[in-house]
Amino acid sequence: MTFELIPFLKDMLSAPGLSGYERPIRDIISRAWEPLSDELSLSNLGSLLALKRGEGPEPRPTVMIAVHMDAIGLMVTAIEDGFLRFTQVGGVDPRILPGQPVIVHASNSEPKDLPALVVMPPAQLLPKEAGTGPLAQAYLLVDTGLRAKDVEKLVRVGDIISFASKPEELAGDTIAGHTLDNRASVAAATVALEMLQKRRHQWDVVADATVQEEVGVIGGLLDPIKIKPDLAIVVDVTFATGPGGSGSTNFELGGGISMNWGANVHPALYKALEETAKDCEIPIYKEFSPSMSGTDAYGIQVAEEGISVVEIGIPLRYMHTPVEQVAIKDIQRAGRLMAEFITNLPLDFMNTVKWE
């Protein structure tokens, strides 16, 4: 065993890596992928690409596995009396922020990480329009506990702030932490790479930990132009049933993985992957994204001359909060499904992918 899933996942969940600033998480993934692949490289904007060569004759077709590694978080916009004003990077509901432990990655500090808290100023210091409801992000502050003159020295406008919650194993083989969106999927891709070590496959595989998905599927739009895959599998998280999620678009945590059906996926690829899932007895939920998936699939599909895409979802509770929750079993399922599918990919597979 070259890697162990839960410790690896916990490592990832303890690391920052905001969109555009993915280095810390990339270093962790890089260490895990290095022994599982033939070649590691970086895209121009910092996506991590792990190539595992297939056995087919050259030129071999390539399957891309896209899993974004970036995290949502906050960014300093101003320093006022030693307190930090901030904006968000990616979609953060400001209602989850008051009292949240965070880390300010201060440019001029050594070591760079300053633990801090998001704080809510008392009502008498706020304008009337702030109201008594949830406080808008503009009124919140970050307090590092340091004195104003030190904050001025250490922190620079534009410094990033990440969530500091620690990963926690919960009952029922589930795990909770910040940024399981989408490190659960990075773990799944790693499971797939691990399984492929002992198998024979014809196609080249490029696992791609993409950057800046949370701010507009940037890696998804750019990386396929570098990789030039023949088909792409995107793994991202999807909504699990639970408190706050009970509609027809939610799936049971630990009950299986989802596959996306809609304009961004190739229907023939969907069917092929679904077939594999059936053969391996992996339970699949059909998830409907009629117009757009809101994941890297949305970008990859329209790269250059267009790419055939399929998408897997790992059910997750409390998306974009610092206590996201995922079932370990679902991560393993997603990884295994990809490994099985790739193992069984014949060289001429794309000739069988037809529009009908």
Place this chain on the structure above:
Amino acid sequence: MAKKMEAPKMFKPKMGKKELELLGKLTNALAVSGDEQEIRQIVMDELEGFADEMRVDHLGNVLVTKLGKGKKRLRVMVAAHMDEVGFMLIKDEGKGIFEFRTVGGIDPRQLVGKQVIVGRDHVPGIIGAKAIHLTTPQERKQVLPVTQLRIDLGPGGSTKAKPGDRATFATELQVLGPTLCAKALDNRLGVYNLIQLVKNAPENIDLLAAFTVQEEVGLRGAKVAAFSFNPDIGIAIDSTPAFDLPDYHGEENTQYRTHLDGGPAIYVMDGATIADRRLVDWLVDTAKAENIPWQFRQPAPGGTDAGAIHRVREGVPSVSVSVPGRYAHSAAGMARIDDELNTLKLLHAALARLDEKILLRQE
């Protein structure tokens, strides 16, 4: 003595029985963004034998190349989107009742009380609403959101369709005097016109016909089609709204967008594209020279495939020409047969007089 010259092949579009049949096939087909197979099939069947190359790409665009003759031919991409707005079933609630979502921009006020068709077999269904007797006056003031509406295929209908299937309005093409009345005139008129252009392609250009997918969900097919074709010029042909209805207060309607009977609508600017002025002039000059009625589409929001085409690679000078149509994105729209024919006529005449000099003017 004048050199003997071959008379240019006259192209006189008409709307006879055969043409109406094709148009009916196109408008009645179900091809919601992301699942354009029915139109794709019609297009490929129609153009079998007419093209130098025809292929389907990774998104489902049909890319047709019709090469011209002679030197220095411009590579002209003409794009018509095949997809229409519609629905996707997302949950089977049993007994043929399905929850659904809309695809593309549809006003939810257009849905209630409509007949629909579902899936490849065009299974008939209905979108009902609570009886007026059972509603309160307060309720009747609320727009019914899509999440509260259902598509009902009738008891036993659950065996005839499944979540993931697409659906659209059940309207069939009719001719009402001078007018075509159908669903999805946006953009089956464009598809129809592009089929006719390929069949009657002028020989001075290489015609790169792109029957595109996913226009209604963000001009996605045209983006990859344009990258593949890498053309010199891009032309999107579509149908554009005519809001040429009376103003409630009887004042002058200053926001009509286009008028029926006004002829082909030439774009200057919409939300996605500022048209290349050289191409605008070329179309206007052609219309004037050929005595074809024309109008500018009022500059306004909205977009066509040109929005994607002109931004591809190092840029593609682009313009759009549309057939004016009322009530787009609803169960039934209306367009004038004359506007349709004049649009086709203008496009053909303009393409036939196109040469590389057009791009020499510095703009």
Place this chain on the structure above:
Amino acid sequence: MAEKKKDNLLELIKRLVETPGPSGQEHQIRAAVREEIEGYADEIRTDALGNLIVRVGSKKAGGMRVMVSAHIDEIGLMVTHIDEKGFARFLSIGGVSPLTCLGNRVLFMDGTRGVIGMESIEPGTMPTLDKMYIDTGATSAKDCPVQVGDVCGFERPFLDMGKRLVAKSMDDRIAAAIAIEAMKLVKKTSPNEIYFVFSVQEEVGIRGATTAAYGVNPEVGIAVDVTGVGDTPKGFKLNVELGNGPAIKVRDSSFIADPRVVQWMVNEAKAQKLPYQMEVLTFGGTDGRAIQMTREGVPAGCLSIGSRYIHTPSEMVDRADVENSIKLLAGLLNNKIELGEL
């Protein structure tokens, strides 16, 4: 001597800001820029969308292919309808606020002038563009000198206030001026192949820079553009202030500037001992986005010039900021580019 040079800068800015060029109608401003730079360029071309692409130098050992983008289009109006009495209804090209329209004068590309009027509205309500019209002095639709599709920009002369400079379309002609002045300072010893792009159609969605960057295929890129400031009474809550130096963008709502480019700019400002300020903008977008999204992706950033009253006919910048931006940009281009680790 120094005094004379300053005059030249003012004259250049005046010429650029007073030339009309709403998005899609950049031919006059493009010609003006071309005249200004002709003597300094190694290669000049105009691409399919009308971007003016100017190469200076060629790549030497250790050098990079750099794109500098300053957009030359400005916001404006387009006629949508001439009503029966000859009033021209219009639509905005780019972000035009109704608040800045009423009573303003506009200049059409053919020289026709007009003034903006408005229907009567409920007292206390906000005006909207569809209630406004351009009055060209016509007495009926027949003698109206403009037609549907015609384009105009706002007409306002350049104003030199000494420390502060005011004009319409400082956004983004001030950046064009900075790029032109920096171009003049590029040394023969620069190892870099520099493409100055005077881009079109930025105001309608960063379109010109998208295709220009594809053509240039740069290894690193910098947009030069104006940015909002937080130094006016109860204004935006922004960190940037007029006169505090060039602003180095960390992000705006269109992109996250590449941290390597940010640091490169900070290092250069420090090396030259220039004042600078960090910019985090929660709205807006620039050509930097287009450069970043080119092909496989390009490290890109943005040098911003703080400006008050953006998208009004009286955009105000600080003269020292402009001069320091020229120095910063020239320094960035003249030296071997050291982008730190990814």
